[in-house]
Amino acid sequence: MIEFRNIHKSFEEKVVLDGVSGVLERGKCNLLIGASGTGKSVLLKCIVGLIPTDQGEVLFDNRDFTLADRDLKTDIRREIGMLFQSGALFDSKTVEQNVMFPLDILTKMSKEEKLERANIVLKRVGLENTNKKMPSEISGGMKKRVGIARAIVNEDVKYLFCDEPNSGLDPQTSILIDDLIKEITDELQITTTVVTHDMNSVLGIGDKIMFLFKGKKVWEGNKDEIMDSGVKEFDDFVFANKVMNKMRHG
Amino acid sequence: MRGIGQYFIFLGSLFVNRETVSTYVKLIIDECILIGWKSIFIVVIISSFIGAVSTVQTAYNLVSPLIDRYVISLIVRDMTLLELAPTITALVFAGKVGSNIASGLGTMRITEQIDALEVMGINASSYLVLPKIIASMLMYPLLVILAAFLSIYGGYLAGVLTGVTTPYEYIYGIRADFNEYSVSFALTKAVVFAFLISSISAYKGYFTKGGALEVGIASTNAVTNSCIAVLLADYLLAQLLL
Numbered sequence: 001m002i003e004f005r006n007i008h009k010s011f012e013e014k015v016v017l018d019g020v021s022g023v024l025e026r027g028k029c030n031l032l033i034g035a036s037g038t039g040k041s042v043l044l045k046c047i048v049g050l051i052p053t054d055q056g057e058v059l060f061d062n063r064d065f066t067l068a069d070r071d072l073k074t075d076i077r078r079e080i081g082m083l084f085q086s087g088a089l090f091d092s093k094t095v096e097q098n099v100m101f102p103l104d105i106l107t108k109m110s111k112e113e114k115l116e117r118a119n120i121v122l123k124r125v126g127l128e129n130t131n132k133k134m135p136s137e138i139s140g141g142m143k144k145r146v147g148i149a150r151a152i153v154n155e156d157v158k159y160l161f162c163d164e165p166n167s168g169l170d171p172q173t174s175i176l177i178d179d180l181i182k183e184i185t186d187e188l189q190i191t192t193t194v195v196t197h198d199m200n201s202v203l204g205i206g207d208k209i210m211f212l213f214k215g216k217k218v219w220e221g222n223k224d225e226i227m228d229s230g231v232k233e234f235d236d237f238v239f240a241n242k243v244m245n246k247m248r249h250g
Numbered sequence: 251m252r253g254i255g256q257y258f259i260f261l262g263s264l265f266v267n268r269e270t271v272s273t274y275v276k277l278i279i280d281e282c283i284l285i286g287w288k289s290i291f292i293v294v295i296i297s298s299f300i301g302a303v304s305t306v307q308t309a310y311n312l313v314s315p316l317i318d319r320y321v322i323s324l325i326v327r328d329m330t331l332l333e334l335a336p337t338i339t340a341l342v343f344a345g346k347v348g349s350n351i352a353s354g355l356g357t358m359r360i361t362e363q364i365d366a367l368e369v370m371g372i373n374a375s376s377y378l379v380l381p382k383i384i385a386s387m388l389m390y391p392l393l394v395i396l397a398a399f400l401s402i403y404g405g406y407l408a409g410v411l412t413g414v415t416t417p418y419e420y421i422y423g424i425r426a427d428f429n430e431y432s433v434s435f436a437l438t439k440a441v442v443f444a445f446l447i448s449s450i451s452a453y454k455g456y457f458t459k460g461g462a463l464e465v466g467i468a469s470t471n472a473v474t475n476s477c478i479a480v481l482l483a484d485y486l487l488a489q490l491l492l
Contacts (some may be wrong), residue, residue, distance in 0.1 A: 050368055077369060077370045
């Protein structure tokens with residue numbers, strides 16, 4: 001479980017996060033949603049420590065990440081897997097080397113053990129025969145799957161973060177990636193956090209949903225409660241989608 | 251001033267929360283190949299021609315019959331050791347290696363590869379930059395030695411083939427009044443220049459923000475700032491050490 005309390009973040013004069021709090025639950029897909037520029041990705045990066053917060057606390061299973069010393073921070077980070085919007089695969093390494101990379105750095109496993117573990121996770125994401133390919137040789141959807149494989153390859157991973165996992169993907173591949181994230185969350189019982197503005201993802205995997213608007217959390221619920229949130233900003237966001245609007249009006 | 255302060259903080263960050271020594275050894279070897287081995291061709295071309303041109307132009311300017319022709323190679327030798335080999339090669343090194351370091355790190359930054367390392371609990375600046383700086387400081391002095399040798403040899407070929415000097419005169423001039431300290435000075439300059447070029451370029455690339463356009467700007471700034479730093483350091487070292 002991850003808890004964040006009263007997160008504030010500004011870039012010069014612009015307030016991006018204005019006292020956001022919430023709990024990301026273990027074994028669930030926790031979605032941070034909102035329109036572009038509402039601070040979803042900044043909140044995610046504040047939680048994982050890529051952007052320092054101006055104020056507020058982030059607790060990973062009651063361990064305060066914001067006040068942690070370097071060793072504790074490193075320990076917590078080694079329990080984090082992250083799928084980036086662009087995939088963020090290392091260009092100079094093959095798919096196999098990308099997936100093995102966290103094991104090279106974080107563990108003392110032998111090369112054979114690392115290879116075996118990499119093959120297990122690559123098989124899990126449906127990429128058995130791509131070990132020797134370079135990132136430039138695979139499609140966007142495959143890059144995302146390699147990113148997921150790299151994020152979960154370390155068996156210590158307890159927290160999975162996905163920043164817009166569907167961006168740039170066709171609808172079918174998007175569903176495939178969503179399903180994969182959901183299945184992995186259920187299998188490993190990890191705390192998964194997904195930043196998205198894709199309503200298909202919200203309806204598909206949203207065990208817990210937090211809606212951000214102008215740097216504040218204005219609604220929280222699950223996918224079954226979307227239709228009658230009673231929050232205007234949230235309704236405007238959800239029903240801007242024509243399909244959702246049709247569903248609402250029968 | 252803020253940029254200079256940030257540069258020194260960046261340098262300090264290279265030495266905290268490091269990975270294991272064996273990790274760095276492998277990375278340093280890879281960088282030595284990239285930085286050193288792959289720069290040999292351009293260094294060979296430039297230093298050979300600089301030596302040849304220096305010989306021909308020195309001969310052209312020494313018109314007095316009172317000056318022995320061995321002075322041509324003596325001048326070429328000192329020019330090469332004191333300035334041309336370490337400094338001109340440094341400017342070429344900044345253009346080739348500096349831009350490569352800045353654009354490589356800049357691309358890693360904008361494609362979130364550096365963030366990916368940080369999230370894994372790796373000190374990305376130390377992991378990515380320290381091997382580049384160490385490899386530069388190891389390889390650049392070797393390139394300077396090669397450049398000095400080829401420059402003097404290029405001068406020999408040009409001098410002998412054009413008839414402005416004889417092999418005996420050229421070799422006599424190379425040996426005449428030789429001060430070994432020139433070599434130490436050239437190598438000291440090489441180490442300092444390598445550090446400046448690699449660290450400034452890495453700093454410029456590491457803090458790139460934006461997209462492809464900004465990577466290009468970072469790369470250009472890396473070369474420009476490295477060249478200015480090299481020339482400033484060149485003057486300071488000459489004042490301090492000669």
